[in-house]
Amino acid sequence: xxxxxxxxxxxxxxxxxxxxxxxxxxxxxxxxxxxxxxxxxxxxxxxxxxxxxxxxxxxxxxxxxxxxxxxxxxxxxxxxxxxxxxxxxxxxxxxxxxxxxxxxxxxxxxxxxxxxxxxxxxxxxxxxxxxxxxxxxxxxxxxxxxxxxxxxxxxxxxxxxxxxxxxxxxxxxxxxxxxxxxxxxxxxxxxxxxxxxxxxxxxxxxxxxxxxxxxxxxxxxxxxxxxxxxxxxxxxxxxxxxxxxxxxxxxxxxxxxxxxxxxxxxxxxxxxxxxxxxxxxxxxxxxxxxxxxxxxxxxxxxxxxxxxxxxxxxxxxxxxxxxxxxxxxxxxxxxxxxxxxxxxxxxxxxxxxxxxxxxxxxxxxxxxxxxxxxxxxxxxxxxxxxxxx
Numbered sequence: 001x002x003x004x005x006x007x008x009x010x011x012x013x014x015x016x017x018x019x020x021x022x023x024x025x026x027x028x029x030x031x032x033x034x035x036x037x038x039x040x041x042x043x044x045x046x047x048x049x050x051x052x053x054x055x056x057x058x059x060x061x062x063x064x065x066x067x068x069x070x071x072x073x074x075x076x077x078x079x080x081x082x083x084x085x086x087x088x089x090x091x092x093x094x095x096x097x098x099x100x101x102x103x104x105x106x107x108x109x110x111x112x113x114x115x116x117x118x119x120x121x122x123x124x125x126x127x128x129x130x131x132x133x134x135x136x137x138x139x140x141x142x143x144x145x146x147x148x149x150x151x152x153x154x155x156x157x158x159x160x161x162x163x164x165x166x167x168x169x170x171x172x173x174x175x176x177x178x179x180x181x182x183x184x185x186x187x188x189x190x191x192x193x194x195x196x197x198x199x200x201x202x203x204x205x206x207x208x209x210x211x212x213x214x215x216x217x218x219x220x221x222x223x224x225x226x227x228x229x230x231x232x233x234x235x236x237x238x239x240x241x242x243x244x245x246x247x248x249x250x251x252x253x254x255x256x257x258x259x260x261x262x263x264x265x266x267x268x269x270x271x272x273x274x275x276x277x278x279x280x281x282x283x284x285x286x287x288x289x290x291x292x293x294x295x296x297x298x299x300x301x302x303x304x305x306x307x308x309x310x311x312x313x314x315x316x317x318x319x320x321x322x323x324x325x326x327x328x329x330x331x332x333x334x335x336x337x338x339x340x341x342x343x344x345x346x347x348x349x350x351x352x353x354x355x356x357x358x359x360x361x362x363x364x365x366x367x368x369x370x371x372x373x374x375x376x377x378x379x380x381x382x383x384x385x386x387x388x389x
Contacts, residue, residue: 027363032358048076054376054377060095073357085127123250126197131167132151178235203262233280240283251287253291287343289346323347
């Protein structure tokens with residue numbers, strides 16, 4: 001037990017000394033190498049992706065079990081928290097943690113303390129669903145978006161007849177939502193996180209402002225490429241101001257669209273993201289995480305790394321999606337990428353069943369598959385498929 005009251009697992013991996021770790025076989029030397037991000041040293045280049053696990057207590061309060069889960073995965077060079085709501089939002093899953101109440105901040109302190117006690121680093125991913133939330137899951141309050149444009153699809157499993165997405169109410173003053181993000185960045189700092197990541201991809205609120213597919217505004221928050229980038233840029237500036245260190249702020253982007261009915265044409269997306277990425281890079285943030293996205297409706301043919309890697313001069317570049325040890329090592333060396341290598345490789349579901357994923361990869365071990373029926377909903381015992389791997 002430690003000061004948080006969390007019983008730590010007895011693990012050969014977690015009890016290894018630094019010299020023992022250094023002596024391990026290194027199949028992927030670049031992946032195992034450290035990298036500097038401002039004042040932070042990532043001990044290796046394997047990043048744990050944000051993974052929704054639906055394990056918070058009612059009210060979105062992180063639990064001791066969540067602290068244990070994250071502490072088990074501290075061999076990652078950086079942990080990105082699961083998507084964390086910045087206000088009360090009605091999503092598909094009801095036990096998503098938040099960062100907008102004192103109880104939630106207190107809960108996250110348990111998590112960040114556990115991570116730091118195990119020599120880990122963790123960023124909070126700031127998440128707002130925007131138009132893909134549902135009013136019936138948020139006490140009748142309307143879901144919101146840049147415009148009254150409904151996303152096609154969706155399935156709210158916990159509502160009668162599993163309805164899909166509904167038309168959002170246009171946000172009257174987007175600057176009010178910039179301030180909500182600012183408060184969340186401040187709360188993340190109070191909770192002990194090492195930084196924050198803005199989730200600006202996969203069809204969530206910032207992404208909805210970026211793309212003409214979902215943003216039909218005619219004011220200074222829509223229309224032109226510059227105006228559609230404004231919401232994201234203002235949020236990033238607010239986060240940087242709260243942290244007083246631009247390297248403690250990152251962003252996730254999915255320029256190819258697809259998920260949640262997103263994806264402008266190749267030509268439009270290329271122009272939009274070229275401008276946005278160049279402006280983001282001027283802000284000297286810690287990293288940009290690119291994800292290929294999901295090949296569903298709206299998906300375009302852009303390959304983000306090939307298109308946009310050459311534009312990034314100041315931030316680190318993280319890549320997320322379909323990575324194996326071999327692919328990650330190649331991309332870290334710049335093999336097959338236009339414009340230069342990535343700086344870190346983001347692994348997602350492999351971290352569920354392989355808490356010590358980097359060790360598994362480096363020693364040529366078997367990467368186990370997690371039980372998908374236990375990703376989100378485990379009925380009575382929340383530890384199943386979560387902390388028992």
